[in-house]
Amino acid sequence: MSWGAGDTSALVAAQASRGRRMDVRRVLLMVGWAIILLSAVRWVTAAPDLTSSNTYGTALRLAVPILLAALGGIYSERTGVANIGLEGMMILGTWFGAWGGWQFGAWWGVVLGITGGAAGGLVHAIATVNFGVNQIVSGVAINILAAGVARFLSVVAFTGAGGGATQSPQVTSQLPRITVPILAGGELFGWQSPDALGWLERKHWFLLSDVGALFRGFMVDLSILTLITLLLVPATYFFLWRTRLGLRMRSGGENPWAAESLGVRVYTVKYIGVLISGALAGLAGAFLVLEAAGIYREGQTGGRGFIGLAAMIFGNWRPSGALAAAGLFGYADALNLRSAQAVHAILLFVAIALVGLGIWYLYKRRILGGVMSIALGALTFVWFAVTDTVPRQFIFITPYVATLLVLAVASQQLRMPTYDGITFRKGSQIS
Amino acid sequence: MKATKLRIALLWLLVPISAIVLAFAVSSIALIAIGENPASAFRSMASYGTQANSLVSAVNRAVPLFIAGLAVAIGFKMNLFNIGVEGQYRLATLFAAAAGAAVILPTPLHIVFIMLVGMITGAAWAGIAGILKVKRGVHEVVSTIMLNSIATGLGAYLLSNYLRKPAVGSELLIATPPIAESGRLPALAVISGEDLRTFVLFAVVLGIAVYVLIWRTRFGYDLRASGVNPDAARVSGVDPNRMIMRTMLLSGAMAGLIGMPDLFGFFHAYTLDLPTGLGFDGIAVALVGLNHPVGVAIAAFVFGWVDRAAQILDLEGIPKEVIVITKGVIILSVVIAYEVVKRLVQAQQIKAAAEATRELEEQEEAVAA
Numbered sequence: 001m002s003w004g005a006g007d008t009s010a011l012v013a014a015q016a017s018r019g020r021r022m023d024v025r026r027v028l029l030m031v032g033w034a035i036i037l038l039s040a041v042r043w044v045t046a047a048p049d050l051t052s053s054n055t056y057g058t059a060l061r062l063a064v065p066i067l068l069a070a071l072g073g074i075y076s077e078r079t080g081v082a083n084i085g086l087e088g089m090m091i092l093g094t095w096f097g098a099w100g101g102w103q104f105g106a107w108w109g110v111v112l113g114i115t116g117g118a119a120g121g122l123v124h125a126i127a128t129v130n131f132g133v134n135q136i137v138s139g140v141a142i143n144i145l146a147a148g149v150a151r152f153l154s155v156v157a158f159t160g161a162g163g164g165a166t167q168s169p170q171v172t173s174q175l176p177r178i179t180v181p182i183l184a185g186g187e188l189f190g191w192q193s194p195d196a197l198g199w200l201e202r203k204h205w206f207l208l209s210d211v212g213a214l215f216r217g218f219m220v221d222l223s224i225l226t227l228i229t230l231l232l233v234p235a236t237y238f239f240l241w242r243t244r245l246g247l248r249m250r251s252g253g254e255n256p257w258a259a260e261s262l263g264v265r266v267y268t269v270k271y272i273g274v275l276i277s278g279a280l281a282g283l284a285g286a287f288l289v290l291e292a293a294g295i296y297r298e299g300q301t302g303g304r305g306f307i308g309l310a311a312m313i314f315g316n317w318r319p320s321g322a323l324a325a326a327g328l329f330g331y332a333d334a335l336n337l338r339s340a341q342a343v344h345a346i347l348l349f350v351a352i353a354l355v356g357l358g359i360w361y362l363y364k365r366r367i368l369g370g371v372m373s374i375a376l377g378a379l380t381f382v383w384f385a386v387t388d389t390v391p392r393q394f395i396f397i398t399p400y401v402a403t404l405l406v407l408a409v410a411s412q413q414l415r416m417p418t419y420d421g422i423t424f425r426k427g428s429q430i431s
Numbered sequence: 432m433k434a435t436k437l438r439i440a441l442l443w444l445l446v447p448i449s450a451i452v453l454a455f456a457v458s459s460i461a462l463i464a465i466g467e468n469p470a471s472a473f474r475s476m477a478s479y480g481t482q483a484n485s486l487v488s489a490v491n492r493a494v495p496l497f498i499a500g501l502a503v504a505i506g507f508k509m510n511l512f513n514i515g516v517e518g519q520y521r522l523a524t525l526f527a528a529a530a531g532a533a534v535i536l537p538t539p540l541h542i543v544f545i546m547l548v549g550m551i552t553g554a555a556w557a558g559i560a561g562i563l564k565v566k567r568g569v570h571e572v573v574s575t576i577m578l579n580s581i582a583t584g585l586g587a588y589l590l591s592n593y594l595r596k597p598a599v600g601s602e603l604l605i606a607t608p609p610i611a612e613s614g615r616l617p618a619l620a621v622i623s624g625e626d627l628r629t630f631v632l633f634a635v636v637l638g639i640a641v642y643v644l645i646w647r648t649r650f651g652y653d654l655r656a657s658g659v660n661p662d663a664a665r666v667s668g669v670d671p672n673r674m675i676m677r678t679m680l681l682s683g684a685m686a687g688l689i690g691m692p693d694l695f696g697f698f699h700a701y702t703l704d705l706p707t708g709l710g711f712d713g714i715a716v717a718l719v720g721l722n723h724p725v726g727v728a729i730a731a732f733v734f735g736w737v738d739r740a741a742q743i744l745d746l747e748g749i750p751k752e753v754i755v756i757t758k759g760v761i762i763l764s765v766v767i768a769y770e771v772v773k774r775l776v777q778a779q780q781i782k783a784a785a786e787a788t789r790e791l792e793e794q795e796e797a798v799a800a
Binding site for chain 1: 461465512514563567569572573574576577578579580581583584585587588592711712714715718750752753755756758759760762763766767769770771
């Protein structure tokens with residue numbers, strides 16, 4: 001079984017590798033256009049929250065767990081093991097992160113959160129790699145089991161200690177945070193440095209202030225875990241695409257039989273992939289507890305494991321794509337949290353973007369896609385013009401609808417690992 | 432040949448036995464780890480669970496699980512993973528409750544109407560995943576996961592903006608208006624103060640219907656054939672796309688009925704107190720029941736019974752949450768044991784086939800001589 005229509009020909013693989021270099025440039029180009037358009041919309045609608053450094057900072061914080069889950073998904077699925085157990089592994093991460101943080105301090109929370117997630121990954125690896133259990137089935141079972149384990153452990157560990165069956169005591173220990181001096185007003189050896197970008201942002205100049213705010217949002221009160229997560233994006237790319245072990249791991253997802261015939265220990269690389277996957281999902285859980293909430297609460301993950309899965313698909317099973325998708329989803333969440341006015345203003349952004357996309361399609365002679373895109377853009381504009389607010393629930397479903405649309409419209413341009421989701425047995429014939 | 436068949440049957444029995452043994456073992460370890468006595472915990476669960484009202488309650492809890500398990504099993508039978516049962520049944524229950532409250536009909540008609548609305552909604556929501564798979568090659572696991580979350584958001588939006596009962600005074604209850612008496616099902620019987628819900632009869636009918644449809648009709652044969660070997664089924668003239676659509680719609684329609692026992696028997700409106708997560712529990716029940724209606728029924732009853740029997744643990748100061756671990760272990764050990772036994776069975780069959788061939792050859796040689 002495979003997630004989607006898989007292609008095996010060398011031609012497709014070659015095209016994909018050429019497409020990758022395009023991908024990074026294309027992502028950067030699109031981000032650039034998005035910022036310019038956002039600035040324009042901010043200017044027209046006078047909704048400062050669209051591009052304020054606060055919004056960007058919140059977006060970054062909300063994107064981190066999604067990005068970690070997406071990266072986790074990449075590690076697992078690149079070695080050919082579909083992982084819908086990410087949600088459960090993240091739940092384990094939240095529980096162990098909170099327990100560790102509460103008992104021994106924040107850094108132990110991080111370590112134990114990672115360990116808890118990796119333990120979930122280990123179960124997934126044993127079931128799917130050694131026993132050949134269907135990967136979806138195992139993932140579902142892990143999600144159910146993890147929720148049960150977290151509930152049970154909470155009752156045992158937190159009841160009577162300031163928590164209960166559904167929540168932990170407050171985790172007071174905190175991880176260090178960084179505010180960049182001079183540019184964003186951080187302290188330098190006890191000296192309160194100026195806040196240059198903050199000054200720029202408050203000027204509300206078109207584009208200049210917006211770009212300044214974007215950079216400032218990434219520099220104020222930055223969690224060390226956020227920094228680590230952002231560094232994991234290039235690190236993941238380097239590890240999987242530029243090291244020998246990374247190549248072997250990917251061969252487990254592209255063609256495990258060929259890899260085995262060349263002497264790759266396929267079971268081992270799959271184990272590595274799934275364990276890293278669980279560890280990253282666990283880190284995402286620990287982040288939720290230690291940085292976002294300061295407490296463990298049941299249901300805290302709120303489907304972020306699944307959103308991470310969506311971001312992974314959206315990002316075409318690549319770290320840079322996952323970063324872009326997680327950023328997009330985080331930004332939508334942040335707007336929703338910060339300002340109803342900004343959410344409404346974003347409709348104008350979407351309308352213009354859709355019309356622009358439609359014109360591009362028409363230019364490329366894709367008549368149907370172009371016409372539909374322009375029509376959708378026009379509809380969105382009407383929606384913007386005749387209403388004052390957007391229901392909160394619509395923002396909640398945005399990542400999911402966006403992923404479904406991308407899958408439905410552009411699934412030909414996505415390329416998953418060829419043997420992702422297919423059980424591989426040592427010494428078996430190709431299936 | 433007969434001996435082989437018996438051996439294979441015994442091997443299959445290993446699946447539930449090993450799952451139960453493992454579940455007991457892990458739960459015992461968990462209980463010992465927190466300083467409780469597992470033997471006394473299991474004993475009090477057994478004695479509380481076998482009281483008449485506990486058994487009735489267990490059946491009531493099992494009915495929605497059974498229907499959810501059937502919905503998932505229909506998909507599993509042709510290797511379709513309908514992870515979206517959760518979203519399908521919640522949206523279906525919302526629409527059915529709202530539609531049922533909007534009309535007043537004679538009792539049987541009213542009941543049928545509400546069930547139909549639920550089935551159509553569930554089928555339609557599952558159908559989106561079906562169309563995406565057939566037309567665009569989107570894997571159903573991905574699309575149904577997305578559709579689950581979309582259903583949650585869409586349902587919350589529709590409920591709070593359009594389908595909600597107008598607030599009376601300072602009442603803040605978010606719910607659809609109540610369904611009239613004609614759209615309710617009275618209890619089948621009251622046993623030791625516990626209502627046995629009438630929907631249990633519907634569930635029996637549904638189980639038989641699914642059995643007949645999947646194991647005794649041409650459609651069911653095609654469906655199972657597509658699950659076992661899609662290529663062979665396609666070559667023999669089964670249109671895979673049509674099978675995917677039909678199976679998805681059928682699974683979704685069944686999912687649309689999951690909320691009905693609670694709707695008809697107790698809540699009479701869509702409220703935020705309605706049980707959630709039944710769709711995911713349904714996956715568990717289908718897995719444990721090996722996708723057969725009888726197995727699903729047994730699994731649903733076991734899960735329902737464990738849920739009920741564990742209520743006593745709180746009174747004894749033992750965290751009843753231990754049963755969530757029990758259930759998780761049952762699921763995981765069933766799927767692992769299933770794979771192991773499947774391989775053992777295949778080895779047995781290969782051996783039997785080899786023996787049969789050898790006997791045949793020996794006979795031929797004897798004739799030739």
